[in-house]
Amino acid sequence: MNERVxxxxxxxxxxxxxxxxxxxSQERIFRWIPFVMVEGMIICxxxxxxxxxIYISFLRWRAxxxxxxxxxxxxxxxxAVLSDPGFWLSLGRTFYFAGSAVILELIIGFILAMLVHRxxxxxxxxxxxxxxxxxxxxxxxxxxxxxxxxxxxxxxxLLWPLTSLLGINPRIRWLSNPLAAQWAIILAxxxxxxxxxxxxxxxxxxxxxxxxxNAARIMGASRAQVFLWVELPLxxxxxxxxxxxxxxxxxxxxxxxxxxxxxxxxxSTQTIAYYLWEQVWQFNKFAYGAAASIxxxxxxxxxxxxxxxxxxxxxxxxxxxxx
Amino acid sequence: MVLSPDTAxxxxxxxxxxxxxxxxxxxxxxxxILWGLLIMFPIYWMVQTSFKDSGEWVTWPPNWVPHSPTLQxxxxxxxxxxxxxxxxxxxxxxxxxxxxxxxxxVLICTLSALIALFMGTFLAYAISRFxxxxxxxxxxxxxxxxxxxxxxxxxxxxxxxxxxxxxxETVLGTRISLFDTRVGMxxxxxxxxxxxxxxxxxxxxxxxxxxxxHAARIMGAGRMYTLxxxxxxLVASGMVVTFLFVFILNWAEFLLALTLTHPDVTTLPVxxxxxxxxxxxxxxxxxxxxxxxxxxxxxxxxxxxxxxxIKGFSFGTxxx
Numbered sequence: 352m353n354e355r356v357x358x359x360x361x362x363x364x365x366x367x368x369x370x371x372x373x374x375x376s377q378e379r380i381f382r383w384i385p386f387v388m389v390e391g392m393i394i395c396x397x398x399x400x401x402x403x404x405i406y407i408s409f410l411r412w413r414a415x416x417x418x419x420x421x422x423x424x425x426x427x428x429x430x431a432v433l434s435d436p437g438f439w440l441s442l443g444r445t446f447y448f449a450g451s452a453v454i455l456e457l458i459i460g461f462i463l464a465m466l467v468h469r470x471x472x473x474x475x476x477x478x479x480x481x482x483x484x485x486x487x488x489x490x491x492x493x494x495x496x497x498x499x500x501x502x503x504x505x506x507x508x509l510l511w512p513l514t515s516l517l518g519i520n521p522r523i524r525w526l527s528n529p530l531a532a533q534w535a536i537i538l539a540x541x542x543x544x545x546x547x548x549x550x551x552x553x554x555x556x557x558x559x560x561x562x563x564x565n566a567a568r569i570m571g572a573s574r575a576q577v578f579l580w581v582e583l584p585l586x587x588x589x590x591x592x593x594x595x596x597x598x599x600x601x602x603x604x605x606x607x608x609x610x611x612x613x614x615x616x617x618x619s620t621q622t623i624a625y626y627l628w629e630q631v632w633q634f635n636k637f638a639y640g641a642a643a644s645i646x647x648x649x650x651x652x653x654x655x656x657x658x659x660x661x662x663x664x665x666x667x668x669x670x671x672x673x674x
Numbered sequence: 675m676v677l678s679p680d681t682a683x684x685x686x687x688x689x690x691x692x693x694x695x696x697x698x699x700x701x702x703x704x705x706x707i708l709w710g711l712l713i714m715f716p717i718y719w720m721v722q723t724s725f726k727d728s729g730e731w732v733t734w735p736p737n738w739v740p741h742s743p744t745l746q747x748x749x750x751x752x753x754x755x756x757x758x759x760x761x762x763x764x765x766x767x768x769x770x771x772x773x774x775x776x777x778x779x780v781l782i783c784t785l786s787a788l789i790a791l792f793m794g795t796f797l798a799y800a801i802s803r804f805x806x807x808x809x810x811x812x813x814x815x816x817x818x819x820x821x822x823x824x825x826x827x828x829x830x831x832x833x834x835x836x837x838x839x840x841x842x843e844t845v846l847g848t849r850i851s852l853f854d855t856r857v858g859m860x861x862x863x864x865x866x867x868x869x870x871x872x873x874x875x876x877x878x879x880x881x882x883x884x885x886x887x888h889a890a891r892i893m894g895a896g897r898m899y900t901l902x903x904x905x906x907x908l909v910a911s912g913m914v915v916t917f918l919f920v921f922i923l924n925w926a927e928f929l930l931a932l933t934l935t936h937p938d939v940t941t942l943p944v945x946x947x948x949x950x951x952x953x954x955x956x957x958x959x960x961x962x963x964x965x966x967x968x969x970x971x972x973x974x975x976x977x978x979x980x981x982x983x984i985k986g987f988s989f990g991t992x993x994x
Contacts, residue, residue, distance in 0.1 A: 376897040382804035385796035389868060392793070396865040397818065400829035403837055463709060466702045473703070479977060480710045486976035487717065488926040490943035491965040494950065495716035498723060498958065503734035505719060511735075522734070542716065603822040606928050610950055624824040624929070631828055632933060644828040648821065655820040662816075 401648075408642035413635075421638070428642035437618065438643060441626035442650075448533070448622060449601035452540040456597060457590070459541070460548025467549075468556040478553065485546035493610025496539040500525040500611070529619035532612050536620055539607045544600070548593045555589025556582075588665040595658040602654070623647055717969070724748070724962035731958040747959040751967070772964060775945040782856055782941065783924040786863035791917050793864070794871025795879075799905060801872070802879045803887075815869045826866070827933040834858050834934060854935045862930060867920045874919065878912030879905070915982040918975050925972060942968045 375381060408428055412421030432438050467477050484492070499506050502522045507514070514521040526532045559582060567577045605624035608614060614621040614629065621629070627647065631640035723731065724747050726740040751772040800806040834853040842850040852858030882905055890900045906913070928943040935944065946968065949961045 372896075378804070381897055382800050382806050385793065385800045386806045389793055389797045389872075392861075392865055392868070393818070396830075396861050397826065400826075400833035400837075403833055404829035407832055459709075463706070466706055470699060470702050470706070477706050477710065479980065480713065482976065482980060483717070483973055484713055486922065486969075486972050488928075488943055488968050488972060490926070490928045490946050491720070491969050492716070494946060494961060494965050495720050497950065498719055498962075499716055501732060503732055503736060505715075505736050505738075508735050542713065546713075599820045603824070605824060609932075610947065624822055627824045627828065628929075628933065631831065637832065640828050641832070644825045648825045651820070651822060651825070655817055658820060659814070659816065 404641045405645060407638055408645050410638045412638045428638050429646065431639060432643045432646055437621070437626060438623075440618065441621040441623050444533075444620070445602055445604065445622040445624075448537055448540070448604055449598055452537045452544070452601050452604075453594065453597045455537075455541050456545045456548045457593060459545045460593070461552050461590075463545070463549045464552035464556050467553060481549050482546050484543045485550070487543065489543065489606040490610060492539060492543050493607040496535070496542070496607070497526075497611050500535055526612050527616055529616055532616060532620050536604075536607050536611055539611065540601065540604065544597060548597060551589050551593040551596070552586070555586045559585055591661055591665050595661050599655070599658055602651070720962045720965050720969075723958055724966045726959055726962075728959055747963040750960050751963050772942075772945065772967065775940040775942050776967075778856065778939050779925065779941045782859050782863065782939075783921050786860040786924055787867065787917055787920040789860070790864045790867045790871050790920055791913060794868050794916075795875045795906075795909070795913060796901075797868075798872050798875035798879050799901065802876060803884070815872055817869075818866060819869045823866075823927075823929045824933075826862075827930055830862060830930075830934060854938045856939055859931065859935065859939060859941075862934070863924045863927065866930075867923055870923065871916055871920060874916045875909065875912060878909045878916075882908045912982075915979045918979050922972050922975060925968075 375384065407421075409423055409425065410421040411424035411427065463481060467474060467481070470477075487495075498504060501507075502524055506525065507521055507523055510523070511521045514523070523531070525535050563585075564577055564581055567581050572580070603624055604622050605628070608620055608622060608625050609628075612620045614625050627640055627643055630636045630643060722738075722740055725743045725745070726737070727742055727744050727746065730737050730740060730742075753771055797806070801811060831853070835851060838853075839849045839851045842848060852861070886908075887900050887904055890904045891897075895903070926943065927941075928947070931939075931941040931944050932947065935941070940948075942964065946961060946964050949957055949964075
C-alpha cells in the first residue's frame with residue numbers, strides 16, 4: 352500500500368520520467384532492454400570492427416602511409432595470403448599442435464579422473480592440486496617452462512643420469528631444435544590444460560548412476576565389461592564436451608609460443624595466431640593481416656559451427672535423459 | 675574333509691581380494707602422487723627462483739633450493755622510491771616496477787568484470803524469464819568465446835587506432851583514441867566475457883522459482899524492485915562465483931592486452947612478457963617474483979570457487 356502511494360506521488364511530481372519508467376516496465380519493452388544493451392555492446396565492439404576489417408582487406412595500404420591514401424585493390428591481398436606457404440604451414444602446425452596436445456590431454460585427464468573417482472582417501476587434496484595448473488596464468492606457465500627448458504635448467508639436470516649413460520652432452524638445447532621445440536610447447540600445453548579435461552571427466556564420473564553399475568556387477572559383468580559397456584557410453588557427453596572445448600582453445604595457441612620460442616627456431620613453432628601477430632605487429636602488413644584474419648575467421652566459423660552443434664546435441668540429450 | 679575347503683576358500687578368496695584391492699589402491703595413489711609432483715614442479719621452481727640471488731638464477735648444476743634466500747627480487751619489483759634519485763632510477767629501470775601494471779590490471783579487470791556481471795545477469799534473467807532471443811541464443815552467444823582472440827585483435831587495432839579517432843575528429847572535432855587506453859581494454863574485456871557471464875548466470879537464475887517474483891509483482895512491486903530485492907539476493911552467491919571467474923579470465927588475458935596497448939597501459943602478463951623479450955640478459959629473479967605475485971591471488975580465488983567450477987564445467991552433464 353505504502354509503495355502505491357509513493358508511486359502516485361512520483362507521478363504527480365515528475366510526470367515524464369514516471370511515465371517513461373512505466374513504459375519501460377511493460378513486458379514487451381522490458382524484456383528487450385538487456386538484450387539491446389548486450390547486443391549494442393557486441394555490435395559496437397566486435398561487429399563494426401569486423402566490417403571495417405573486411406573493407407581494409409580489399410585495400411592496398413602500407414603502414415608507413417596514412418590511411419587516407421589507401422585505395423581499393425580487389426582480391427590481391429587474399430591472393431597473396433593464399434599463395435604464401437607460411438600461412439599454410441602455420442595452419443598445418445596449428446592443427447598438429449592442437450591435435451597432439453588434445454589427444455594426450457584427453458587420455459591423461461581420463462585416466463586421472465578414473466583413478467581419483469575410485470579412491471576415497473585424500474580425494475579432495477588430489478582434486479585441489481590437479482586443478483592448480485588451469486588457474487596459473489598462461490603467461491606465467493610459459494615463463495615457468497622457459498626456466499625449466501633452460502640449457503642448464505632442472506630438466507637437463509633430471510635427465511643427467513640418462514644423458515651421461517648415452518654419452519650425450521647433458522646440456523640439451525630444448526628450444527633450439529625444431530622438433531624438440533615443438534614438443535616443448537605441446538608439453539607445456541599438456542601440463543596446463545590436462546587439469547581442464549580432468550575436471551570435465553571427473554564431473555562426468557561423479558554423475559554416473561551407481562545403481563546401474565552395481566546392477567551390472569551383480570549380474571556378473573567383469574570390471575572391464577562394466578567400464579566398456581556401461582560407464583563409457585554414459586561418459587560420452589563428457590568426452591564430446593572435453594574434445595570440443597579443448598580443441599577450440601588449443602587451436603588459438605599463442606601465449607606459450609611467444610613466451611618460449613618466438614615462433615623459432617626458424618618458423619618451426621609458428622601457429623596461425625603467431626603468424627597473424629607477426630604479419631601485423633612485426634611486419635606492419637595491415638591489409639594483408641586483415642585479409643588473412645578474415646580467411647582464418649571463415650575457417651574457424653566452420654569449426655565453431657560444428658563445435659556448437661555437437662555441444663548443443665549433447666546437452667539436449669542429457670536434458671531428455673537419453674544418455 | 676569335504677567341508678573344510680568350502681569354508682576355507684571364501685575367507686581365503688576374500689583375504690586375497692582385499693590384498694588385491696589394497697595393492698590397487700597403492701598403485702592408484704602412486705600414480706596420482708607422481709602426477710601431483712609433476713604438476714607442482716614448475717610452480718615450485720618459479721617460487722624458489724623468486725627467492726634466489728642473481729648469481730643463483732642460472733647455474734650448472736641448478737640449485738634445487740636457494741642457498742641464500744633473499745627478498746631482493748620482491749624489493750626490486752615493489753620499489754616505491756619517491757626521492758629524487760629513486761624517481762630517476764625508476765625511469766631508467768622502468769620494467770622493474772610492478773605498481774603501474776598492478777594498478778592497471780586490478781582496475782581494468784575489476785571494472786570490466788563488474789560491468790559484464792551486471793549486464794550479463796540482466797540478460798540471463800531476460801532469457802530465462804521471457805525467452806528473449808529464442809532458444810538457440812544461449813548457444814550462439816558462446817560463438818564469441820570460440821573466435822580466436824588474434825582474429826579479434828586485428829580488427830580492433832584498426833578500429834581503435836584508426837576509425838575511432840577519425841570518427842571522433844569529424845564528429846567532435848577532437849582526436850580520441852581507444853588504442854592503449856584503460857577504457858578501450860575494459861570495453862573489450864566486457865564484450866568477450868559477457869558470454870561466460872550469461873552462460874553461468876543462466877544456470878543460477880533458472881534455479882530461482884518464478885512464483886516468488888510473481889508474488890512480488892502481484893503485491894505491487896515494480897520490475898526493477900522485484901529484480902533487485904527478490905531475484906538478486908537469491909543468486910548473490912552465483913554472482914560472486916561468476917565475478918571471480920570472469921576476473922580470473924581477464925587477469926590472465928594476454929594476447930589482446932599485448933596487441934592493443936603499448937606504452938601507456940600495461941597489464942601484468944604484458945609486463946612479465948616484457949622481461950622475456952629483453953635482449954640484455956634475462957632477469958629471471960624479478961620475473962619469477964612477478965610470476966608469483968600474479969599467480970597466487972588467482973590460485974586462492976580459484977580454490978574458493980573450485981566446487982562451483984566443477985559444476986560449471988560439467989556443461990549440463992551433471993543431472994540435478
